[in-house]
Amino acid sequence: MPRPAAAVIFEATRPVLGDRARNLLPTVHEHFEVTSVLDNLDGPFDPQGAELVVAMGGDGTILRSARLMGHNQLPVVAVNLGKLGFLADTPPDSLGESLACVADGDRRMVSHLMFECTLGRQGMPESFAPDCRLGLNEAAVLAGEPFRMIDVELYVDGVLATTYGCDGLIVSTPVGSTAHNLAVGGPILRKDLEAFVISPINPHTLTVRPVVDTADRVYEAVVQDPNPGTRLLVDGQVVGPLTPGDRVRVERSQAVFQLIETQPGGYYGTLQEKLGWGRRLRK
Secondary structure, three states, rough: OOOOEEEEEEEOOOOHHHHHHHHOOOOHHHHHHEEEEEOOOOOOOOOOOOOOEEEEHHHHHHHHHHHOOOOOOOOEEEEOOOOOOOOOOEEEHHHHHHHHHHHOOOOEEEEEEEEEEEOOOOOOOOOOOOEEEEEEEEEEEEEOOOOOEEEEHHHHHHOEEEEEOEEEEEEEEEHHOOOHHHHOOOOOOOOOEEEEEEEEEEOOOOOOEEEEEEEEOOOOEEEEOOOOOEEEOOEEEEEEEEOOEEEEEEEEEEEEEEEOOOOOOOHHHHHHHHOOOOOOOOO
């Protein structure tokens, strides 16, 4: 049986993680036919015919790997060299065993919703090309300096749904629901759901709650009076500042992130292990 062809991705700019990844390369070569090794996540990605990717690092590395692949997503074995490892579920000390199972065809593939976030500038000519980013976790509008509350208008399929007085707004995928969304009190969505969750940050009213809606709708956020420091971020990366009337558009992407899960326990087991979900407080 021929070995699967795999591309390897890791970030060498962090020496400790880079050294750990290089030490694991012989294990990858043992089970896969390695077609390329990318150790700079700012560079272009050429899989050179690979049928899957081995991404080594923390969850940030996995997010950046998904962005690098763009609309040509390959299944990913995510090796956890970071701390939490919510997406990167393969521990390095059992990498050989995990890769052997994948090479033998024992693959549990989970598809994850991705989105496209477009920043449209108010008053620009029709020839202006808006800034469009591919994301896996969330798009976030943050109030920024001087840290004055902003009003964020939320449009759903072109219809004004509500206006939030808040410190920002997060539109998150199920994968991103356990990231920034969770930190601001948003709900946890099972990773294979096809939905978005809209969570205001520090809303200035007790009646506002996060909203979960289908991924088949188009969500737009508009800030008519942004702060000088108001910014749009996609998966933690700054896209740019917002000017009055700019339109932040979030919609389902045709790209789908494919994660090869190698560990038993399922989704709720991951919540318990990684986030301490359901544990009782100890005295």
